Amino acid sequence: MFVPTPPQTLAVPSVEWHCVIRHLMALSNNHCLRNSGLCPRSCVAFSCNKYKDNCSKQNRFQVVACSRKMDKDLTLEAKVETLLNSVKWDEKGLAVAIAQNVDTGAILMQGFVNSDALATTISSRKATFYSRSRSKLWTKGETSMNFINVHDIFLDCDRDSVIYLGKPDGPTCHTGAETCYYTSVFNSLQHPEVEENKFPVSTLYSLESTISQRKAEISSQDVGKPSWTQKLLLNGSLLCSKIREEADELCRTLENMEDKSRAASEMADVLYHAMVLLALRDVNMEEVMQVLRRRFNKSGIEEKMSRGLQTQPSSQAFGKT
Amino acid sequence: MFVPTPPQTLAVPSVEWHCVIRHLMALSNNHCLRNSGLCPRSCVAFSCNKYKDNCSKQNRFQVVACSRKMDKDLTLEAKVETLLNSVKWDEKGLAVAIAQNVDTGAILMQGFVNSDALATTISSRKATFYSRSRSKLWTKGETSMNFINVHDIFLDCDRDSVIYLGKPDGPTCHTGAETCYYTSVFNSLQHPEVEENKFPVSTLYSLESTISQRKAEISSQDVGKPSWTQKLLLNGSLLCSKIREEADELCRTLENMEDKSRAASEMADVLYHAMVLLALRDVNMEEVMQVLRRRFNKSGIEEKMSRGLQTQPSSQAFGKT
Numbered sequence: 001m002f003v004p005t006p007p008q009t010l011a012v013p014s015v016e017w018h019c020v021i022r023h024l025m026a027l028s029n030n031h032c033l034r035n036s037g038l039c040p041r042s043c044v045a046f047s048c049n050k051y052k053d054n055c056s057k058q059n060r061f062q063v064v065a066c067s068r069k070m071d072k073d074l075t076l077e078a079k080v081e082t083l084l085n086s087v088k089w090d091e092k093g094l095a096v097a098i099a100q101n102v103d104t105g106a107i108l109m110q111g112f113v114n115s116d117a118l119a120t121t122i123s124s125r126k127a128t129f130y131s132r133s134r135s136k137l138w139t140k141g142e143t144s145m146n147f148i149n150v151h152d153i154f155l156d157c158d159r160d161s162v163i164y165l166g167k168p169d170g171p172t173c174h175t176g177a178e179t180c181y182y183t184s185v186f187n188s189l190q191h192p193e194v195e196e197n198k199f200p201v202s203t204l205y206s207l208e209s210t211i212s213q214r215k216a217e218i219s220s221q222d223v224g225k226p227s228w229t230q231k232l233l234l235n236g237s238l239l240c241s242k243i244r245e246e247a248d249e250l251c252r253t254l255e256n257m258e259d260k261s262r263a264a265s266e267m268a269d270v271l272y273h274a275m276v277l278l279a280l281r282d283v284n285m286e287e288v289m290q291v292l293r294r295r296f297n298k299s300g301i302e303e304k305m306s307r308g309l310q311t312q313p314s315s316q317a318f319g320k321t
Numbered sequence: 322m323f324v325p326t327p328p329q330t331l332a333v334p335s336v337e338w339h340c341v342i343r344h345l346m347a348l349s350n351n352h353c354l355r356n357s358g359l360c361p362r363s364c365v366a367f368s369c370n371k372y373k374d375n376c377s378k379q380n381r382f383q384v385v386a387c388s389r390k391m392d393k394d395l396t397l398e399a400k401v402e403t404l405l406n407s408v409k410w411d412e413k414g415l416a417v418a419i420a421q422n423v424d425t426g427a428i429l430m431q432g433f434v435n436s437d438a439l440a441t442t443i444s445s446r447k448a449t450f451y452s453r454s455r456s457k458l459w460t461k462g463e464t465s466m467n468f469i470n471v472h473d474i475f476l477d478c479d480r481d482s483v484i485y486l487g488k489p490d491g492p493t494c495h496t497g498a499e500t501c502y503y504t505s506v507f508n509s510l511q512h513p514e515v516e517e518n519k520f521p522v523s524t525l526y527s528l529e530s531t532i533s534q535r536k537a538e539i540s541s542q543d544v545g546k547p548s549w550t551q552k553l554l555l556n557g558s559l560l561c562s563k564i565r566e567e568a569d570e571l572c573r574t575l576e577n578m579e580d581k582s583r584a585a586s587e588m589a590d591v592l593y594h595a596m597v598l599l600a601l602r603d604v605n606m607e608e609v610m611q612v613l614r615r616r617f618n619k620s621g622i623e624e625k626m627s628r629g630l631q632t633q634p635s636s637q638a639f640g641k642t
Contacts, residue, residue, distance in 0.1 A: 072403050079510050096417055096431055105426020105523035110417055110482045153506035154521040157494055161397060161431045163502050173478055181484050185474035186445060189400050200475040200486045202426035203488055203610040204525070205616055247568030247591070251561035263602045267595055268612040270568070274588055281584045289524040290590040296528055312450035321338045 080122060084115045088160040093131075099127050099140065099164045099172065101179075103289035105202050108148060109140070109180045113162060113225040118153075125150045127164040146170035171296050204285060207272065211279045234274045239277055246270045401443060405436045409481040413453075420461065420469050420485045420493065422500075424610035426523050428470060429493040430461070430501040430560065436482060439474075446471045448485040467491035525606060532600045553597045561596055567591045591608050 051145040053195040087095055093115065099108040111129035113121070116136050120128040127148035128139045139148030150166040177197060184198040194218065201209065232239040250266040275285065408416055414436065420429040434442070438458050439510030441449040448469035449460040471487040494501040498518060498642035505519040522530065535550040553560040571587040573579065596606065 028495040062438070074509060079513060083509060085504060096495075098431065099420055100426075100428060100521060101523070103524045104423075105526075107421060107428065107484055110419065110477065117640055122510075149377045152508075152519075152521065153441065154502040154519075155504040155506060156431065157496055157498070157503070158501070159504075161501075162506075163428055163521045175619060177478070180477040180479070180482075181475040182346060183476040183480075185404060185476060185483075187406060187473075189397060192400060196475075198570060200421060200473065200474075200484045202422070203424045203614040205426075207613055210617055236575055240576060243568055243572050244565075247564055247595075250595060250598065254557055255561060259605050260602055262614050263599060264608045267604070267609045268616065269592070270595055271609065271613065272617075274568075274571060274591055277571065278575040278584060278588060280575060282583055283581050283584045283588070287585045288588045291585050292528055292592065295589065296531055296593075298579060305455050 004252075017151065024203060080119060082121060086159055087115070087155070090157060090160065093129060094132070097127075097129055097162045097164060098162070099168075101165065101286075102151050102165050102167050103286050103293060104205055106179050106205070107181060107200060108168055108178075111140075118162065121150055121153065121164060125166075127166060140172065141169060143175065144170070144174070146172060148172065204271075208275060208279070208285050211276055215279050219308050232273070233280055236280070239273065239280070243270070243273045243277060336626055338460060355430050367370060370631065377430065381521065403523070405440060408436070408439065408476070408483075409455065409479060413454070415451060417482045418448075418450055418485060419483070420487065420489075422607075423472050423486050423488050424607050424614060425526055427500050427526070428502060428521060429489055429499075432461075442471055442485060446487075448487060461493065462490060465491070465495070521540055525592075529596060529600070536600050550597060554601055557601070559600070560594065564591070564594045564598060567594050593616065 025101060033043055079124075089095055094112040095114075095118075096110065097113040097117075098110045100106065101108055112126070112132060114130040114137075117128045117130045120137060120139070124139070124142065126139050127150050128137055129134070130275055131138045139147070146162060146169045148166045148168045150164045152165045154163040155161070155163065156163075171178050172183070172206070175182075177199075179199055181200050182197040182198075184196075187194070187196060187198050190213055215233055218226075226234065232242065246266060246269040250263065250270050253263040253266050280286065370463055410416055415433040416435075416439075417431065418434040418438070419431045421427065433452040433453060434449070435458075438449045438451045441447075441460070443456060445460070447460050447462065448471050449458055451457070452459050460468070467490045469485060469487045469489045471485045473486045475484040475486065476482070477484075492499050494503070496503075498520075502521050503518040505521075507519075508515070508517060508519050532550055535548055536554055537552055539554060540546075547555065551625055553563065567587060567590040571584065571591050574584040574587050599606065599609070
């Protein structure tokens with residue numbers, strides 16, 4: 001049985017706080033971080049407010065280092081080094097890094113990384129970049145506290161571009177916008193006089209945005225003849241009957257072995273009507289995705305669904321409806 | 322009433338085909354393109370196979386130019402120029418360009434653009450980049466025919482990074498992979514011996530991938546005790562009863578004014594079970610999104626849904642269930 005050694009305070013040189021992790025990786029007895037999942041054993045903790053004043057204001061960024069060096073981690077250190085060496089850095093030692101929301105797929109921002117920035121992100125799981133203007137590392141959120149919590153990192157086929165797939169703690173853009181991309185070129189060309197934020201969202205979230213607009217139009221009493229979405233928003237009974245009806249029709253595409261395209265079409269109907277209900281309750285699809293991610297990431301979805309089944313056994317015979 | 326002038330053939334210098342558009346924009350009488358939506362009137366068409374042999378093999382890229390210069394278009398030309406001038410090009414005259422799938426949100430590839438490449442994409446609506454190694458423009462798909470059809474272009478807050486939000490005609494990566502990002506850093510570090518493609522997909526598509534895997538395990542008879550997903554896949558009756566049940570529960574969250582978090586949770590249940598049905602029928606969520614996009618982009622969703630209502634009136638009283 002493993003017996004942890006007691007926590008101890010490390011003597012770390014006074015460097016910028018986001019560099020602490022790299023220093024730790026280099027320290028012979030304290031080379032890995034709990035956040036990285038590299039060292040689940042006994043650890044030594046200290047906070048970054050020793051190294052950067054403004055960090056201590058709201059959030060103590062816990063840096064946790066191992067008190068024991070293990071062969072497994074040595075190998076991992078070597079693996080990280082190999083991986084970093086495999087990146088095709090440009091003549092300035094940089095690669096493009098794109099941060100993407102794991103739940104919605106929205107591209108949050110784009111920056112550049114050098115080897116240190118990428119290593120820091122691997123260790124800390126906070127999206128970290130290299131600022132070309134300030135010539136130093138910066139972790140998104142170190143000032144705003146809106147960190148991007150990185151779930152995975154992807155390299156492209158040329159190994160000169162990376163994606164940080166993660167969950168933002170809040171709006172990513174310094175302007176307060178959800179993402180830094182809020183200027184549509186085609187909107188700007190067609191209506192340069194209208195300053196309208198439009199985000200590069202995928203179909204599902206574009207539909208969500210349309211439904212929200214229709215809802216807002218009702219509130220603002222700016223509505224003439226109500227649209228179909230507005231009729232649904234104004235009539236919960238109608239909405240619920242449509243959701244049940246569309247779910248039934250989706251099932252029939254399987255039960256009656258209808259055309260594949262029918263299944264896609266009925267699923268679209270289910271999604272649209274269900275999303276109108278969510279809009280009525282002020283629930284975002286991002287929240288739904290978060291629920292799904294938490295369930296199936298832990299392989300919990302099947303367990304949860306299975307429990308649901310026990311309380312409500314299937315009584316409907318397939319093919320009979 | 323506008324009377325179109327008859328089509329005419331243009332004398333265009335023999336240049337690379339993807340530059341034709343830029344040439345057209347400069348021609349005094351033929352400065353805009355139908356694809357750009359800038360000129361809906363009488364047009365002159367010619368195909369790129371005059372300019373690039375391999376283009377004529379499979380796909381005649383239609384370049385259509387106006388035969389009349391209109392004030393409106395002159396203004397638009399000026400607007401494009403203003404927009405291009407507003408981009409913060411780096412010291413090499415480049416900006417980062419990211420191509421993203423409009424339906425799934427997947428990041429397809431990342432390249433660089435100069436002013437010509439961005440102008441070409443605005444006009445042609447085919448994602449076009451500047452190749453740093455070959456020092457020339459290239460349109461994604463000019464060899465593979467897997468073009469990325471750009472629906473909109475977004476600039477970031479710093480105006481030095483763009484997103485091409487579009488629909489790919491086929492796999493984007495030269496390796497045949499759907500996207501160029503198929504190497505997970507954390508997978509590589511944990512299992513460097515396993516060469517496994519893993520894509521940076523958002524939650525919905527990650528769930529879809531998990532369901533597909535479970536289905537594949539059934540086919541490969543590599544399954545011991547079936548998981549919950551596999552039970553559903555093997556029992557259509559059970560699956561359909563769960564879909565109807567979950568849709569009903571989602572409705573009840575509105576009818577009984579249950580907690581918001583209940584609505585998110587029930588929507589997650591509806592989505593998961595409906596996606597198992599789709600997997601059973603080999604229907605991708607991307608196909609569903611395509612249906613949704615086509616409907617609501619044309620403001621057709623409400624019309625379609627409204628028609629559906631006429632054939633099946635709501636009979637269920639809200640609040641009674």
